[in-house]
Every structure is written in C-alpha cells, then in structure tokens.
Amino acid sequence: MMFRLLSLVFFLAASAFAVVDTVYLEISASGSKAIPVGVVHFDKSSGNWSTLDEAPHQILERDLGLSGRIEPLVQPTYNRLAFFKGRAAYYIAGALSSMPDGKVKIECRLNATQSQELVIGQTYTVAISQVRQALHDFADQVIFQISGTRGVSSSRLAYVSKNNGEKQVFIADYDGHNPRQVTQSGGMNFMPSWGRTLDKLYFVSFRNGPSQIFERTLSTAETRVLFPQIGQTFSPAPSPVSDEILFTVSQNGSSDIWKGNLVTGAVKHLTYQRAAETSPAWSPNGEAILYSGDRGGSPQIYIMDSDGSDSRRLTYVGRYNESAVWSPSGDRIAFTSMNNGQMDLFTCAIDGSDLLQLTNNAGNNEHPSWSPDGQIISFSSTRSGTSQIYLMRRDGSGTIRITNGGENSWPSWSPMPSIETPKGVTK
C-alpha cells in the first residue's frame, strides 16, 4: 500500500526536494565525519533473485560508505531504536518485484526515521542486468540529498587487465562489477584515460610497432590512431574542458610533453629539456599542467602553465615522484612515490606542501585516479600478491578491493554520466 502511494506521490516527492530541509554539511571525506543513514534490507518476497550477485542493501551500503560522506547502518527491517541510537535521521528501504514481461520493478525510498515520511522516492523498471545500475543511481540521489554533492556510483573505471602476458583495456562499473573488454588486438594495450564524455576512451598500444595513442569511441567501437606522424607517443591526458590532449613524445632519447588538438590534429611541443618529461595531467580548469621531469636525476613533479611556460618544481621529499593527478575539486594532487623500491601513494596541496601519505607497507601502490567528485581515489596495489584495483577515500581510509583474478592495474576514473534520467525509470 505504501508503494502505491509512493508511485502516486513521486512527483510530489520530486518537488518536495525544495521543501524538505536539505541536510547539507561541508565535510571532508573522512569516516568519522560521515552522516549516518539507515539501510533496511529490501523486500524481495516476490520473484527469484538468484542471479543477483549482491542484495540491494549491500550495493547501497557500499555506495554510501565509499562516498565518505555517509555512514550506512544496515538493519534487516525498519528499526527505529537502532537508527536513533546510530543518529540516523533518515533511512533507505525498498522492494524488488518481478514484472510479467520479465523486467524488475525496483522501488526505492529515503524516509525520515522518526515520522517515516518520504523524502525521496523512485521506481525503476529495468532488466535484471540493470538492477545494480538503478541502485547506483538511487544511491547517488541519496548522497546528493544528504551531502549536497552528487555521488559517483554511476561512473565507471577503465583499467588494464593482464592475462597470458597480454594487456587489454577493460571498462567496469566503479565498483568493479560488469567488466567488459574494450581492446582485442595488439597484445599490449595500456594507459587508458577517459575523455570528457563517457563515450571517448584513449589508450596506448604497440599494435603498429612503436607506442601510439588511440582514440576509441565506445558507442561505435571505432578506433583511430592519434598523431600518427609523430614517432612514439604515450601517456594520453585529454583535457577536462577542451578538445586538447596532452601526451608524451619519445624522440632521440628524450621524452617531452606535447599538446595536440583532437579535432584539427594540430600539435604543439611544450617541453624541450634534454631530460625526460612524462606523465602530463591537467588542472581541472585546463589552465595548468602537472608532469614529472628528471632534470634533477630522478623524476619529480613539476607544474607549468598550459602553454608550457613557467615550470616550477613541486615535490622535494623523496627521490622518485611520478604520475601526478589533480583532484577534480582542484585542491589536492595525488602521485606515486618510490622509496627503497616500494611505491606508495601521497597527496599534497597544489603548491607541494601538506604532504599526506595514503598507503604504507602494503605492496606497490600506483596509478592514482580521482573520482569525479574528488572524494575517492582508485589505484592499483600488489598488497594481495598480484596487482589488483582498489578504492579508498581521499584521506586513505575505507580501502576496498574491486578486482579479482589475473593482474589488474591502471584504473582511470570516468566523468559522471550526464544527468539525464537513466533508462527504464518510470515516475
């Protein structure tokens, strides 16, 4: 009965966004500052759900917990006392039911704990394979409602999977589920990097001999080589704001940072030192470029303007600092540092100060990539013996592993999908 009411009041609920007091708090992602939200097991009494690899409350629990802004409190049923004790002013509940056409109806709601009044309600009617996607969407709505910033549960990761000595580029949901292979050929494909939309992926392949950058349009499976006139290119870094792409060119023993235009094909040489300059990365506004240079004998992080001028060094601690990436919120830089052969992840402020070590004594940790909201860092680590992909909050807490089997590395976090209503949503 509640659900019939829910469908009726959905438009009311949507418009109620403005009316309900938004629990908005400016918080840094840290487990201790997260806002508790209750999660009740979904009602699955109608239908057969054996093909679901996780229960809805488990998916929501992970999405909310990873955001760093919400602390999920899971209960089998609505438990007012437990939610009060845990200071959860809101809780999520819902139900799955089978439709006559084989689809799944997912009813989700965020309620106030005390009054059990509806805050957000959403009904999805989707194929069983899209249940996770629908729940991710609802989790992102809840995260927005509670924290004021949209969650990233609907974003994706590209990464490199090594099997039988071959490296191939894959894409998966941000939690590692639903993996699909993107590259098939060439034996050695790596360094994936997303463009500004979810439809463009860049990567490096040796399929033609020397390393080259490829652009893949995911919707059409079309692949093209970028800047084939230049000998050896790698480390693609498409701009977050324009049609430009940064990359490294290796020529005559020297590696330099270049900038190219994806539409016109025009290229510009940005660094000219005899030393190696590698791993370019954009600032979120496209006005500055991070890179690593070894003019001092070993790689260190440098910053320069987007036209290649005004280079200055950022890192002075440690002998080997590389792979810097700028947080989407603009306030921090994450990078890899090697000490005594061990690689660990650090962040620092954009002037190089306020160094924070995120991983310690847990194998080699590399390839940091920020979530679109800047709250989570994906990375690869050999802490379990093989290289696998992990997520952690930006302060290094809440680490979870999201890949298994083979060797997985080099995660690259996608931008958020556009805010259109996901397929199958009925209101």
Add this chain to the structure above:
Amino acid sequence: MKHSILVIAAVAAIAVVGCSKKTPVVVAPQNQDAPALSSSSVSSSTAKDDSLKQAALNADALEAERLEGRRKTLEDLMNKLMSEEIYFEFDKAVLTDKAKDLLSQAGDILSKEPKLSVEIEGHTDARGTEAYNMSLGGKRAQSVADYLINYGVSKDRLITLSYGEEKPKVEGTSETAFAQNRRAVFNVKIKK
C-alpha cells in the same frame, strides 16, 4: 627467420625475371621488406647471354646469402652478449665498458656492410612507473644508437624504439630478473 624467407622470396622473384625473354622492365620485388637486389635483377634481365645471366643470378643469390649470414651474425652477437650481461644500472642509461666493447665490434661489422640497418629496442625492469620507464627505455636505446653514431655508423641506419617495462625477458621481481630485463634488443635488417 623472417628475413631469410624474404631473401629466398626475392631471389625466386629475380629468377623468374632472369629466365624470361621479355624486354627489360624495372621489376622491383613487391615485398617492401625484401632486400634491395632490384638493380642487379634489372641488369641481369638485360643481359643477352643466358649463361651470363645465370652467373649474375648466382652471384646475387650468393651475395644475398652472405648478407643474410652477416645480418644474422651481427644480430646474434649483439643480442647474445647484451642479454647475458647487465648493461645498464638501475634507472640509468649509461653504457658499461663491456657494452661499449661489444658495440665497437658491432660498429665494425656495420661499417663494412652498408646494407645492414639496426632497430634498437630499449627495455627496462618493472620497478618504477610505466610512463617513466617508457622514457627510460627510449634513453637507453638512444645511448646505444649514440655510441654507434659516434663510432661512424650513419644515423639513418639506426632506429630506436622503447618498450619500457612492457616486454620483460623474464617474469619475476628478483634482482636477477630485473637485471636481465634492463636491456637493449637488436633487430638487424637488410636495407632495401
């Protein structure tokens, strides 16, 4: 192996041309990788005396065989020594004395055989980031090329490529494995 097949294919192509009675045409081997014997094949097909043609053909075949032998010798020499020794220190692209000695021998062969060209692959061990290792591999390949250039080998006979840490010779994370993976690999080719 690939090269010897190409040489045989080219020789076979020349043989067909040589035996025909057609007026001379420029018949270059179709395969781009085939050795440059087209000029002699033209002259052999213009020769009026069959026996002369045959002699020229035999000479060509012998020369191709000899060149392939030299190519193989040079490639084996460079690769065998390079793969058995540590030629680069970790994170360095400086050649050791042993490497210089070897490269001098290679330079001697190259200066006597102008038809041979060398593709130099630079490789690194797995320590460090893939991106930085790509640049380090390029540096290593270039330091080998620079030595040969200074030894008198023309720059356009040398091609450098970096594979970074992507094509290890041996898997593993021991110092022995790392040392074997810090290497240059040579592909000696017969120029067109």
